Structure formats: C-alpha cells, structure tokens
Amino acid sequence: MFAAAVVWFALMGTSSPTTQADFVEVPGGEFRSTVRSDAGDGPRTVTGFAMSRRPVTVREYERFVREQPQWRRDRVPSLVADRAYLAHWHSADAAGSDVDPDAPVTQVSWFAADAYCNSIDARLPDWAEWEYVAAADATRRDARGDSSWRARLFDDGTPRAVDARVDSPANAYGVRGLHGTAWEWVGDYASLLGNADKRGSNDGDRLQFCGASGLSFANSDDYAVLKRVALLSAMEPRSTLGNLGFRCVRSSP
C-alpha cells in the first residue's frame, strides 16, 4: 500500500506534459577529468547535484518564449543571439509541424540557454558536472576505460550518436541523451581553454590571467571529449548551431 502510494506520487510528478523536465539526483564523487585544470590532472571532487533527465525540448522552449517574449527570435537583441537563433521555427513563438516537439531544442545561444535555466530556478551544468555524468554508459558510472564505448562517442552530435534513438537506454544515473544528436552548452564553456591566441606564450597567459594559466588536456586519448571541448570553445556566447542544445541542473540544497 505504502509502496503503491510512493509510485503514484512519483508518477504524478513526472506525467504531466506541462511540468518541467524532472531532475535526477547525481551523487557526488571523485572524478578525473579529461580536461586538465589549473589544479592539475589528479582526481577532483564533484559535489552532488540534480540533473535534468533529458535535454530541454522544443515544446519546453516554446513555452519559455511565450512566457518571456523578449526571447522571441524577432525581439531578441543581437547581443545575446545570432541571426540563426530559432531561424528554423515556423514562427517567432511556434516551432511548427516540421519540428518534433519532443526533440532537443537547438539553434539556441548560450545566453538563451542560461536564461531558460534561470527561468526554472536551475542553471547550466558546469563542464565538470556534465563530463562526470556523461562518463557513464547504461551500466557503468565511468565507462571511459572501455575503448570501444569511447570510440562510439565520435558520433556525438550526429544522427549516428549512441543516444540518438528516442528509445536509447538511460545511463547509469538515469540520464538520457548526453551523447545524442545534439551537443550541449555548459555554463563555463568559455573558460574551458585558455585564449587560443595566447597559447604557447607563457608570458601572455600569465599576464592575461590573474593567477595561473589556462587549461590543457590530461588525457589526449579521449578524442571525442577533446572534439566536444574544441567545438564548445570555438563558440561565442551569442552563437547557435543546428545541433547544439542544452539541459539544466540544480545545486543540491
């Protein structure tokens, strides 16, 4: 009886299409990132947080644009979104029938993704959080030691991606789509790499940054991760891509 009530409440929390994506608790842990930080390339502690089970969908983003019309493509200032922002939508506040409402929303800028997450009292994940959860496959929390799985991640951001199919299994944390047809923004994407113009010049780095230098890669075997970081680092916060979406997280209280 008690168990049935729990299940019923759980369903109530997730079944309505108008509620926001539900979040799954991700326990914290030690993690060795593929991207080296100033603190070195040893394991770092990731604090527990809650992550959306799937990327933000077209339907959810439509609702956001209707509630906050300053984010319509015909009203958004060019400071925060380029010309391709939602350009494939049928109209300024509706994606139209050519776009799957349950697909990840794409052609959204970092500013837009940031504002969306704020609107649901959430935030964009930091890279460390994103990478931590994305290291999992369906059964293992850290599948990165498996070279065949790692090799499949080359297809991230394409229709051949591991999580491209709607019925692809959730990963060991219960999160879907991290290796899907769309890449995902992270909150701190702009500081993932030091300024490319200054690389190779220690003096330049030291002067440009107050403190230590920028970041570099700890494990250059993780080509798929390097590719993702390189792609994100090349973006401007107002830029959009046809295969770049996002999801939100919440810090644990």
Added chain:
Amino acid sequence: MLQGFLLSLSLLLAATATAGPALPGDSVYNLPASMTDQSGRVLAWQDLRGKPVVVSMFYTNCHLMCPLIIASGKALQKQLPQDQQSALDFAVVSIDPARDTPAALAEVSQQHRLDNARWHLLRPEARDVRTLASALGVRYRAQPDGSFNHTSVLILLDRDGRIVARSEVDGLQPDPAFVSTVREHLAAPN
C-alpha cells in the same frame, strides 16, 4: 487625488526620459542586471547609459592583475585632455560578489584615490556575473584556493553600451593605441 495623479504622471515622464530611445541590439545594456556601488547605492547596469564608459571586471582579493587594471585606467584618465576627463566614466564590475561588499569596494576606491564621481566599482548579483562576463568577452574561472583566473581588459563602451574597442591590460600604462581610440571617440560628435 489630483496630486497623486500628477505625481504618477511625473514619475512616468521621468521614467520615459531615462529610458530614452530603444537600445541598439548589440548594446551590453540589453542585459538586465542590478548592482551596488562602492557607496552602497543600488543601480541598474543600464544606468551607465548616456556617457561613454571604460569597463573592466576584477575582484578585490587579487594582488597581481587587478591593481594594474585600476592603475592603467587611472593612467588613461590622466592622458586625456581636461575637458574629456569629465566626459568619460569608469566601471569595474566584480566577479566575486560574495566577498566584494560595498565596504570592500570602498576600500579599493580609497586605496587608489579614485574619483567617486567618475569611477563606479560595482557588485552585481551572483547569478549575473557570468552573463555580464560573457557579454563583455571576459573569461574567468574560480580556483580551488579562492582566487580567480580572469582576462584583464579595458573595454570602451559608447554612450549606448556598444563595444567600441578593447585592450588587454599588461602593465601600469594603457596601450597608446587604445588611448588614441578613446580620445577620438570622445572628440567625435554623437
């Protein structure tokens, strides 16, 4: 009743006067953000509109680059002709609002003998720091020891908040090319 009506009418007119014409789409003032300055005054980011501003981001616990940011801003101010000095404001936005209280900012202002009429040391809301940094093209990253890596730049904004020029800070003196750009911008009729 009539008094109340007149009052609200004048408030409305005042608001309209402040808002002025629509912001250009590429203005950094398109971001809504509330801030507190070194004297504890709460203002909107958009309140800087109306005058050219040299803007930068820093944090007060920084001992290497951040004093240079302020020093090179002051040196820039000195290199302007007298009449231009009053036509340019300086805004330094904190990336560490948790520690950069108005009192901490006031201390920096005193240490550097800043002219509080020209210089705005600003503490934004924590949630707005990254958005402001993104709009200004400033990269920063919190370090485990509580310090920050961040790009140190002086950015010239026109009176409507469009970025005119930017210059990396690499010493006590501003880049002469940047100084010329600021002079020309202030001299140009607008």
